[in-house]
Amino acid sequence: MKTDYSPSDLQKLIDLYFNGLTTLEQEQRLRDILADPSVTAPGADDVRAVMSFAAMTPAESAQSDGRRVPLWLRVSSVAASAAVIATAGFFMLNRPSAADGCLAYVDGVRVEDAGRIKEIVDSDLKLFGEASGDVSSDIEDDLLELSAAMNTANTSAL
Amino acid sequence: MKKSVLSILLTIAFILPASAQTGLNINQIFSERYRDMKGATETILSGDRLSDAGLDLYHSITFKGHPELGPVIERLVASDGAKALSKEVKYKSGHLYYGFYRLTKNGNLNRYVLYLNGTLAGEDKIILLFLEGKASPEKIKKLINK
Numbered sequence: 001m002k003t004d005y006s007p008s009d010l011q012k013l014i015d016l017y018f019n020g021l022t023t024l025e026q027e028q029r030l031r032d033i034l035a036d037p038s039v040t041a042p043g044a045d046d047v048r049a050v051m052s053f054a055a056m057t058p059a060e061s062a063q064s065d066g067r068r069v070p071l072w073l074r075v076s077s078v079a080a081s082a083a084v085i086a087t088a089g090f091f092m093l094n095r096p097s098a099a100d101g102c103l104a105y106v107d108g109v110r111v112e113d114a115g116r117i118k119e120i121v122d123s124d125l126k127l128f129g130e131a132s133g134d135v136s137s138d139i140e141d142d143l144l145e146l147s148a149a150m151n152t153a154n155t156s157a158l
Numbered sequence: 159m160k161k162s163v164l165s166i167l168l169t170i171a172f173i174l175p176a177s178a179q180t181g182l183n184i185n186q187i188f189s190e191r192y193r194d195m196k197g198a199t200e201t202i203l204s205g206d207r208l209s210d211a212g213l214d215l216y217h218s219i220t221f222k223g224h225p226e227l228g229p230v231i232e233r234l235v236a237s238d239g240a241k242a243l244s245k246e247v248k249y250k251s252g253h254l255y256y257g258f259y260r261l262t263k264n265g266n267l268n269r270y271v272l273y274l275n276g277t278l279a280g281e282d283k284i285i286l287l288f289l290e291g292k293a294s295p296e297k298i299k300k301l302i303n304k
Contacts, residue, residue: 043233101205108194120201124218124285128302131256131274135248 005033007041014043178215178264178290183234184271187286188219197223211301212293214267221284225277228253231286235259235273242271244295250278260295267291270298 013030016022022030033039034048104111104120111117179185193200203216221227232254239245242259249255257273272287289298 101207102201102203104199104201105193106199107196108198117201117203120199120220121203121216121218124201124220124287125302125304127274127276127281127283127285128256128258128272128287129304131248132246132258132299132302135246135256138248 005029010039010041010044014041014047017047178267178269179217179288182261182271182288183237184231184286184288186234187231188217188288192219192221192227195221195224197221208291211291212297213289213291215288215290217289218285218287220286222282224284225282228275228277228284231273231284232275235271235286238271253278255279258298264290268293268295270295272302 010030010033013022013026013033016026017030030047034044102112102114102117104117106120179188188200192198198219198221200219201216204214208214208216235257236254238261239247239257239259242261244260246258247254247256253275254273255275255278257271259271259273261269261271263269267290270287270289272285272289274283274285276283276285293301
């Protein structure tokens with residue numbers, strides 16, 4: 001499919017997409033443009049990766065019986081599909097059983113061993129703790145430098 | 159026409175309390191496509207196991223050996239983080255290295271997104287973590303700093 005667009009249009013759509021601000025029409029337009037693998041732009045490959053790219057052709061989206069569907073029904077169907085997907089996502093998030101409450105997938109393999117999952121969680125939290133500690137240290141260092149600079153400035157002024 | 163009406167009826171039948179992560183851009187990463195990648199680990203904890211931490215949901219996904227996902231996830235985190243109630247971030251080499259975001263509430267539950275791109279610091283791990291519960295930001299900080 002050939003879609004007319006300018007490089008600035010494409011970049012604007014990519015930026016809107018990653019800011020979560022695209023309308024349904026804009027997202028579809030972006031999808032149509034990026035269906036062409038020769039299209040390149042900063043962030044285009046990232047969008048393709050996130051969209052799990054699969055463009056729809058006009059033929060695939062047309063009604064099979066040829067009848068026109070009222071706009072309100074088409075919009076409602078899109079909303080319905082989105083709601084079903086969100087619902088599926090809701091159930092995915094709630095996959096752990098009521099009994100266990102813990103579940104992991106490692107390289108696509110399901111893991112229910114609580115001990116192993118605890119190791120994974122502890123390891124990740126430790127990394128976050130170290131990074132958070134770094135941020136606190138950076139803030140302290142910056143404040144100390146500022147304080148020293150202010151003291152120097154005050155001394156000079158006197 | 160009948161299929162569309164059925165879709166609408168199914169929608170109504172499936173109206174449920176909002177998913178913890180519904181409406182978040184990072185939700186795109188918590189999907190089968192990314193979970194099944196080699197080097198990916200998705201972890202989900204809920205219920206009694208989290209009660210001491212004041213949480214209802216712990217949902218993380220980590221990637222080893224996929225530095226290319228850093229920019230992808232960063233954009234989604236930044237997009238959700240743009241609407242955060244509070245944030246603590248650190249950048250390295252112009253990219254988001256660490257982010258701690260307190261998002262708007264889901265009902266009466268606090269929501270947090272934590273992100274760490276270790277590939278920017280010589281490590282090989284990228285972690286995206288979503289937390290939900292009544293725990294305060296201070297309690298979350300204690301959890302990760304213990």
